[in-house]
Amino acid sequence: MMQPHKSAKEDVRHFYDRVGWQLEDGEHYQNAHYEDLRPVSQEYIHRCHLRVNRHLKPNGKFLLDAGSGPIQYPEYLTYSEHYQYRVCADISIVALKEARKRTGAKGLMVVADVANLPFKQDAFDGVVSLHTFHHLPLEDQARAYDETYRVLAPGASAVVINGWSESPLMKRWGWVARWMNGLRGLRARLLGKKPRPATVEPTAQPSESPTGTFTVKNDPAWLKKTLGGRMDFEILVWRSLSVNFLRAVFHEKLAGRALLRWVYNQEERNPHYCGENGQYPLVVVRKQPAA
Numbered sequence: 001m002m003q004p005h006k007s008a009k010e011d012v013r014h015f016y017d018r019v020g021w022q023l024e025d026g027e028h029y030q031n032a033h034y035e036d037l038r039p040v041s042q043e044y045i046h047r048c049h050l051r052v053n054r055h056l057k058p059n060g061k062f063l064l065d066a067g068s069g070p071i072q073y074p075e076y077l078t079y080s081e082h083y084q085y086r087v088c089a090d091i092s093i094v095a096l097k098e099a100r101k102r103t104g105a106k107g108l109m110v111v112a113d114v115a116n117l118p119f120k121q122d123a124f125d126g127v128v129s130l131h132t133f134h135h136l137p138l139e140d141q142a143r144a145y146d147e148t149y150r151v152l153a154p155g156a157s158a159v160v161i162n163g164w165s166e167s168p169l170m171k172r173w174g175w176v177a178r179w180m181n182g183l184r185g186l187r188a189r190l191l192g193k194k195p196r197p198a199t200v201e202p203t204a205q206p207s208e209s210p211t212g213t214f215t216v217k218n219d220p221a222w223l224k225k226t227l228g229g230r231m232d233f234e235i236l237v238w239r240s241l242s243v244n245f246l247r248a249v250f251h252e253k254l255a256g257r258a259l260l261r262w263v264y265n266q267e268e269r270n271p272h273y274c275g276e277n278g279q280y281p282l283v284v285v286r287k288q289p290a291a
Helices: 004-020 030-034 039-055 074-080 093-106 138-151 168-172 174-190 220-227 243-249 256-269 271-277
Strands: 060-066 083-090 107-111 124-130 152-161 232-239 280-286
Touching (some): 039 074, 039 152, 039 232, 039 256, 039 280, 060 074, 074 124, 083 124, 093 107, 124 138, 138 152, 138 220, 138 280, 168 174, 168 271, 220 232, 220 280, 232 271, 256 271
Parallel strands (some): 060 083, 060 124, 083 107
Antiparallel strands (some): 232 280
């Protein structure tokens, strides 16, 4: 009988090979349905993506992209801009083929499980992992952090981006999104139109549906309990707003760009609070320099 964790990983690989990393319009992957690509949000999302660079060494030989996917957004390429090689590790062959197109000779492609990396200790001058660990069962998420730390060179840092199972900030302000969606639906009905559905987040369970795959998200308490005493880490903000909240609340005609600049500035002033209470934390793992 197949082990549950193996079944989950096969589910993820199958989804991304057949659905998630398929181009739908010649430009965007199916997985882009889980992002807000509207012009009103582009500046905010762009600046959030670039936060990763602050915590990586400015240059080095090898940068590991653990669960690289196809390196979906242009900002992701900046993480390895001043590294000699970007090692893309993923269980999806389709993802690695797409990543090869974006990295060229700089990219080294490896089929690998992020919870069991096939690299020697202290091999990388930096590690990034973007929206990957939550596709693992919780016990494997802990192993993935251990593996990330193991392959980091002394004095180097890793950046892990994921989503929390629940965001206190999004829960507190959810009424705004519901109110805006209600107004939107009312306007559509008055105009005799069918309301466009809000964006759909990936499903939280294994699924045979093409709309999602296996995900298990955790919370700050789990992360602190799991990593505490095992490695040096810090929880900061990557982005405090969920996709659903972005799409519901921020619009061009309602000063959306200006409001998102204000949100970004608040995140900059309160990176730890927004990291633990917003939707998407940026977890920095550091390995101390050798004595």
